[in-house]
Amino acid sequence: MPGQAPDFGKNMPRFSANLSLLYAEHDFLNRFGAARADGFKAVEYQFPYAYGKLELADRARSEGLEVVLFNLPAGDWAAGERGIACHPRRVGEFQDSVGLAIDYARAIGCPRVNCLAGIKPSGESDSRAHETLVENLRFAAFALQRAGIGLVMEPVNSRDNPGFFVTTTRFAQALIEEAGNDNLKLQYDIYHAQVMEGDLAVTLAENLPRIGHIQLADNPGRHEPGTGEINFPFLFRQLDNLGYKGWVGCEYRPLTTTTAGLSWIDAWRSA
Numbered sequence: 001m002p003g004q005a006p007d008f009g010k011n012m013p014r015f016s017a018n019l020s021l022l023y024a025e026h027d028f029l030n031r032f033g034a035a036r037a038d039g040f041k042a043v044e045y046q047f048p049y050a051y052g053k054l055e056l057a058d059r060a061r062s063e064g065l066e067v068v069l070f071n072l073p074a075g076d077w078a079a080g081e082r083g084i085a086c087h088p089r090r091v092g093e094f095q096d097s098v099g100l101a102i103d104y105a106r107a108i109g110c111p112r113v114n115c116l117a118g119i120k121p122s123g124e125s126d127s128r129a130h131e132t133l134v135e136n137l138r139f140a141a142f143a144l145q146r147a148g149i150g151l152v153m154e155p156v157n158s159r160d161n162p163g164f165f166v167t168t169t170r171f172a173q174a175l176i177e178e179a180g181n182d183n184l185k186l187q188y189d190i191y192h193a194q195v196m197e198g199d200l201a202v203t204l205a206e207n208l209p210r211i212g213h214i215q216l217a218d219n220p221g222r223h224e225p226g227t228g229e230i231n232f233p234f235l236f237r238q239l240d241n242l243g244y245k246g247w248v249g250c251e252y253r254p255l256t257t258t259t260a261g262l263s264w265i266d267a268w269r270s271a
Contacts, residue, residue: 013239015265016042016068018215018251022258029059036063038259044069044249047077049100053107060108067110068247069152069187069213072140073097074116082156083116085136086129086165098140102147112150112212114187115140119163129165134178141181152187152212157195160222167196169203173210185212189251194219194230201238208242217252224252225264233268 017023017040023031029051035043041064048056048070060067075081075090084090084097101113115137120129137153144151155172156164166172169186176184188211193200204211218228225232239248254261 013214013236013244013248014042014246016040016044016066016247016249017258018044018046018249020046021251021253024254025257029055032059032063032065034258036065038262039265040065042066042068042247044247044251046071047073048104048108049073053104056104057108067108069112069114069249070101070104070108070110071114071116072101075118081118082161082164083118085115085140086117086119086133087121088124088128088132089121091132091136094136095139098143102144102149105144105149106147110149112152113144114213115151115153116156117153117164117166119161120165130175133165134175137175137179137184138181141179141184145181145183150212151184153184154187154189154215155192155196156189157192159195167192169193169197169207173207176210186210187213187215189215189217190230190235191215191217191219191222191252200230200235204235204238205242208244211244211246213246213249214239214244215249215251217250221255222253223255224250224261226267227255232264236268 017035019028019031019035023034026034032043043065044067074083084094105113117133141151153172153176155166155168158164158167172186176186186207188204190200193203216225217223218225218230220228
């Protein structure tokens with residue numbers, strides 16, 4: 001209805017706004033209010049650690065928003081690091097980062113965090129990086145489980161992030177199986193999966209029992225649904241038919257402004 005914000009949590013799927021990419025025309029703390037004004041009931045973001053945990057908790061609470069996801073600390077992001085979980089020489093740093101994430105998640109009321117495996121360090125063998133990652137996932141899954149917080153791990157495409165250690169659903173699921181803790185699940189990013197493997201509907205169906213969170217962006221360009229090749233209305237109906245009950249994080253770069261590009265929500269509902 002003109003002049004009325006759409007309710008993005010009323011029907012399945014339930015969409016959360018990733019504030020690290022959406023509403024970039026606003027200062028970060030003002031993005032909460034912008035998301036709520038556009039009808040979102042939940043938000044997520046990549047990293048909260050530049051802000052006080054109570055400040056973030058208060059901002060979400062004041063806007064009536066649920067925070068559903070953020071990442072474990074991922075090293076020096078500005079310098080190109082994309083996670084440290086596969087770094088054999090930084091295990092202590094990784095374990096400390098889990099403790100920091102628990103502090104933030106408890107204060108904010110966030111039910112899950114994501115682990116980025118990272119780019120394999122130069123000179124390290126695949127086997128040592130693999131072993132380190134599995135041990136770190138075990139540690140994190142157990143520590144987070146004790147705190148009542150879930151853990152997910154996300155395969156990331158190697159086109160945008162050359163050298164990223166975990167790039168496919170199959171490899172991620174093998175690592176999850178090896179880690180052996182039910183508190184660890186898959187974060188399925190539709191954009192990354194389309195770049196690396198395609199066959200999205202089948203892969204979602206085959207892996208749904210172990211999917212703890214889903215994110216989306218269209219391909220190419222990582223923009224909003226409807227700007228690329230992915231048939232999102234079909235995938236959304238697939239998620240409904242499969243009975244997915246979780247959130248779908250909108251982690252894309254809007255072509256113009258976030259609000260101007262949200263017509264894809266209404267488009268899929270009428271498809």
